[in-house]
Amino acid sequence: MLSPSMEDYLEEIYRFSLARGVVRVTDISKKLGVSLPSVSKALQRLNNQGYINYRPYEEIVLTEQGCQKGNYLVERNQMLQEFLFLIHSQCDIPAETEAIEHYISDSTIQALHKLVGFFKQNPTCYDSFLGFEGVKDEAKNP
Known part of the structure; x- marks a missing residue:
């Protein structure tokens, strides 16, 4: 478990x-705002757990396991952002997603995914939700 x-x-x-x-290590360092030594330590851990192939001063290559887990992590992030948008959450959606994504169970992720899909396939139900106790109005007037 990561x-x-x-x-x-x-x-x-x-x-x-x-x-x-x-x-490259520098890409990750800049994106996450962490030092190069911190990235190197994390890469060694991911390498030891079989998610990447990494040797210092070389490019980082995802393993099949790393690709699968990485895809899951990206999809989880996107789904949570979409969910927060759909419910008209008045928050910094990327920051809120970051706060939620690591602490939510897989079963809850699957349930939210189904709910998002349901709203997409049933726009009338989604419109009813938006009208429920002023959800849409609250989004316009935070």
Whole structure:
């Protein structure tokens, strides 16, 4: 099981691998706002757990396990952001997502995913939700 910090590293490695193909220590350091030695230590842990192939001063390569977990982490993040948007949460959605994503169970993630899908497939129900006790009005007048 990955710690929240290790999940953040793996999620960013996965994002960089999709966007650029090549992942470097400096990319991760800049994105997460951490020192190069901190990134190197995290990479060694991820390497030892089988999520990446990493040697100092070389590019970082995700393993199949790393790709699967990275994809899950990115999809979890996107789904939570979408959920918070759909319910008209009056918060900093990316920050709130970051606060939630590491502490929510997989079963709750699956339930929220189903709810988001239900609202997408049933716009009339979603409109009813928006009208429920002024959800839509609260979003306009925080």
